[in-house]
Amino acid sequence: MRPTACAAIMALLPLAAIGGETLVLSDGHVRSGNPRSAAAYLAIENRGAGDCHLRAVESELAARVELHRTLDEGGVMKMVPLAEGITIPAGETRHLRQGGDHVMMMGLHAPVAEGQLVPLSLDFGDCGTVALQLPVTPHVTPRRQGAAHH
Template sequence: MTPRIALALIAALAAPASAQITRHGSITAAGAWSRATSSRASIGAGYVTVRNTGAQADRLVSATSPRAAKVEIHTMSLDDGIMRMRPLPNGLEVPAGGEALLAPGGNHIMLIGLKSPLKAGERVPATLRFARAGDVRIQFKVVGAGSTVAGVRQGGHQ
């Protein structure tokens, strides 16, 4: 067994059983998660790591979920000491041989017009649409509202 294969096996065994990995073409989506929302919340956020093993860049162009009226790809930035969130109308590039991290405090998926609150322990289906790879179906694992760790990634506050 080569060292590279051995390391891959160790990494796979070390990942929590709850970590979901979905692959379509050269795109892999891993560790999709979201935080529980209050009973009156109309929005939620989703986080996921997207990897592109292809030789050409791809672009996450849109997303949908049966749990939300609308889903958008958003970014957060600090402008004059104020944190601002805005949609990315042209989507998010996933570089060739690279990854795009959608995480608290940065790029993320916004679930707008929730049809029901997100509850800890459930899974929320979503479809990510890529310019080259097409549709990738994922499920956001919903964790407690105050959680800072989910799946295989650690995040800050929402």
């Protein structure tokens, strides 16, 4: 039997436990740098005995939602879709964060605003599905490591 989690509002809860506390989601938020796209970031801790696999994410606010990885190709940052999804090994935590793996929402039906809650549905395959809402936080461009600042 595949467990299905209840909706969790991560803006109000520091942690959301999924599937009998097999998965614990924390530090969730959304950032948008333009009116047509946004990215979601969160930590996913797998407390279960087996691996969990984030296969897909959906949101009613976007035409397309994909799992992406940011790669540094000779100083040029490039995002590539992760068609195979993201595995969260048993006993480990995966951080979906800016500059790394993340959820990319493209073709937003309307721009998102700071403080707004963005609904997402995360499909973890055999580990279950979770519906949650993440708050939109201000967009911050990270500094490049090794850059000289005068």
